[in-house]
Amino acid sequence: MGLSSRQKKILDWLQQTGGTLSSGTITEAFGVSAQTIRKDLNELSDQGLVKRVHGGITLPTTNRNLSFSNRQVMNLGAKQAIAKAIVDSLPEGSSVFLGIGTTPQQIALAMVDHPGLIVVTNNLNVALTLCHNPRIETLLAGGRVRPDDQDIMGEDTTRFFRRFRINYGIFGVGGIGADGTLVDFSPEESHLSQSIIANSEKRILVADASKYLRNAPVISSHLNEVDEFFTDYLPAPLRALCETESVPVIECLPQSELAASLSTAE
Structure with a gap:
């Protein structure tokens, strides 16, 4: 599944912050609804790019690399x-x-x-x-x-x-x-x-x-x-x-x- 421009920016931002972001911070930064951000984060999680935690997301922790795609x-x-x-x-x-x-x-x-x-x-x-x-x-x-x-x-x-x-x-x-x-x-x-x-x-x-x-x-x-x-x-x-x-x-x-x-x- 391809990523939207906003989802790519969320990933880049997550990397810069050291691997943790709150849903509220993301919602405020992009000026969209909480439901829209929730959908973005769920899709990123489904693809293994982030890990959902209470109140936000972190980078996945694993001893295996992500897929090339x-x-x-x-x-x-x-x-x-x-x-x-x-x-x-x-x-x-x-x-x-x-x-x-x-x-x-x-x-x-x-x-x-x-x-x-x-x-x-x-x-x-x-x-x-x-x-x-x-x-x-x-x-x-x-x-x-x-x-x-x-x-x-x-x-x-x-x-x-x-x-x-x-x-x-x-x-x-x-x-x-x-x-x-x-x-x-x-x-x-x-x-x-x-x-x-x-x-x-x-x-x-x-x-x-x-x-x-x-x-x-x-x-x-x-x-x-x-x-x-x-x-x-x-x-x-x-x-x-x-x-x-x-x-x-x-x-x-x-x-x-x-x-x-x-x-x-x-």
Whole structure:
């Protein structure tokens, strides 16, 4: 089921507030009836995007990732801003790893007009998108297709990635811990992230602010192994952590712009 503009804004707002919103606050902000907001929240809950609690909503807590189709609509503006900044920084003729997730998908969409790259990926949406740019050579890993995630995973996939030495390794994560630990939802996701990190000259983490303090069970890496971190904006504790770990950060959508994007109701 597609989401309305208002429902997308509610999701983005929920992510910004740290994961809790009251129904009354949402109703007042959008200037519509309580019944209308109740219907919006019920539909978001039915799709697993939020959890209904007494008086409002929270982000769902789970050790499993949401489906790819659900993740596509969450924080879309932030992912698009990150994608544009990443693609603008990639020199013509360079080689790139693009890993799993919806942010790499947005990066591929932003690459459609790039003058030329070599891209190694296991992301089906990335490969299909880059087919539209004949100046990009795309190498797609083999392995087991994960229908819910629209990617390819497994030991064959990881082994394929290990065959390359790539200029720019671009990868996302399931979550970022308070101590800078980077976590994923499965061992095979973790193995893929580790292969990108090990076989890239420059390691680039892409993650919007909602990934901070998000739970996932498998440790993949740490912020101190990242050469650049592209994000929409940094929560204050994460900013301090990046400064402590000397991780260069590119903020692509400052918090003031995010707030402005939510100010207009459907």
